[in-house]
Amino acid sequence: MQTTLLTVTIAVGFGLFFVGEGLVLGKILQPAVFFVGYVTIVTPPWPALTLVTAASAVGATVGQWMLYRTITPTRPAPGNARLSIGVLSRIPGLIRRWLGHRWVALVERQVDRFGRIGIAVCTALPAVRTVVPIVAGLGVQPERGYVIASGVGNACYMVLLLGAAYGVLGLGRLFVGL
Numbered sequence: 560m561q562t563t564l565l566t567v568t569i570a571v572g573f574g575l576f577f578v579g580e581g582l583v584l585g586k587i588l589q590p591a592v593f594f595v596g597y598v599t600i601v602t603p604p605w606p607a608l609t610l611v612t613a614a615s616a617v618g619a620t621v622g623q624w625m626l627y628r629t630i631t632p633t634r635p636a637p638g639n640a641r642l643s644i645g646v647l648s649r650i651p652g653l654i655r656r657w658l659g660h661r662w663v664a665l666v667e668r669q670v671d672r673f674g675r676i677g678i679a680v681c682t683a684l685p686a687v688r689t690v691v692p693i694v695a696g697l698g699v700q701p702e703r704g705y706v707i708a709s710g711v712g713n714a715c716y717m718v719l720l721l722g723a724a725y726g727v728l729g730l731g732r733l734f735v736g737l
Contacts, residue, residue, distance in 0.1 A: 581622020
């Protein structure tokens with residue numbers, strides 16, 4: 560019973576942590592590092608790992624959806640987070656300066672050219688995933704398609720993180736004898 564409660568608590572914690580990751584740009588703490596560390600150090604059993612991974616993917620999707628809704632000029636934002644037209648018109652320039660023209664242009668091309676598939680692929684890529692909700696929101700992508708594509712991309716991202724965690728674990732066993 561205590562193990563199950565602890566697993567659910569950890570899953571909820573990681574889910575909320577990834578909501579923050581999906582919602583806030585310029586993250587101070589990287590939930591992905593903590594996720595990889597958790598899997599590497601704790602090596603949870605498969606049911607617990609599945610629950611934590613699913614909660615993390617759902618949390619990241621919810622956070623990105625909230626950012627998407629905040630940025631989309633034609634939809635009401637969740638809660639009281641509304642951006643004025645003046646702020647919305649400055650966002651593309653701010654993002655370009657912050658991330659660089661190459662990354663933003665890459666995401667814009669993929670989203671414009673491939674739609675939902677481009678959103679899913681860019682969401683799965685660690686370097687550009689933070690810009691996807693903004694580009695999709697300003698490009699007025701349909702909300703339902705965005706959420707589904709974001710969920711698929713986040714699930715793929717979690718699989719990449721699991722691969723990284725088991726790679727670190729394998730290297731630890733090889734060199735340290737864990």
